[in-house]
Amino acid sequence: MKNYSKQREEILAIVQEMYNHxxxxxxxxxxxQKDPSVSRSxxxxxLGLLVRKGILLxxxxxxxxxxxxYIVSRKKHGHVICKNxxxxxxxxxxxxLEKLKxxxxxxxxxxxxxxxxxxxxxxxxxxxxxxxxxxxLKNLRKERY
Numbered sequence: 001m002k003n004y005s006k007q008r009e010e011i012l013a014i015v016q017e018m019y020n021h022x023x024x025x026x027x028x029x030x031x032x033q034k035d036p037s038v039s040r041s042x043x044x045x046x047l048g049l050l051v052r053k054g055i056l057l058x059x060x061x062x063x064x065x066x067x068x069x070y071i072v073s074r075k076k077h078g079h080v081i082c083k084n085x086x087x088x089x090x091x092x093x094x095x096x097l098e099k100l101k102x103x104x105x106x107x108x109x110x111x112x113x114x115x116x117x118x119x120x121x122x123x124x125x126x127x128x129x130x131x132x133x134x135x136x137l138k139n140l141r142k143e144r145y
Contacts, residue, residue, distance in 0.1 A: 007031070007038050008046045012070070015056060021067035021079070021088040057116070061086040078117025084126040093117055 014030045015022065022030075028043040047068060050056040057069045059079055064086035069079070076097075077090045101115045122130075 005046065007035060007042055008049070010034055010038075011043060011046050012050060012055065015050075015068050016070045019090070021059060021069050023065040023067055025065065027068065059088055059118075061088070078119065080119045080121055082123040082126055083120050084122055084130075087123050087125075089123075091119075 011027060011031055014027055014034075018026075024044055024047055027047065028038075028040050031038050031043055047056065047058070051058045051068075055071070057071045059067045059069060059081070061067060061081060063083070067086075067088050069088075069090075077092050080089050080091055081087070095117070097115045097117065101112045104110070104112050104115075
């Protein structure tokens with residue numbers, strides 16, 4: 001990468017070591033622990049650069065802050081995102097995205113520039129929370145009548 005930066009190297013190392021798809025704020029906090037002189041804007045600027053260079057993937061979360069994933073030299077994988085809490089998990093797949101891309105281009109007459117596998121659902125923690133709330137509401141209704 002042009003214009004070597006120790007801080008950029010540290011930011012990248014933090015994301016590479018983490019498998020929980022950290023937010024920019026989490027990355028900033030961890031970077032700040034290692035280098036107290038680093039600023040929030042430096043972290044955000046370097047994250048943007050690493051995304052533009054194709055080294056990191058920025059995962060947009062509709063109900064929370066974006067998350068980051070190191071995409072160089074990892075197995076072909078996609079992301080499943082909890083619609084409630086924004087938790088992101090990796091999964092491996094055998095689908096040939098190039099074939100999917102070709103199919104999309106034929107159907108839509110659009111040139112596809114990027115193709116990523118992203119699935120949305122509800123994680124076990126949120127599912128359990130919903131089930132507990134439903135049980136409590138059911139019990140409250142029974143108590144009223």
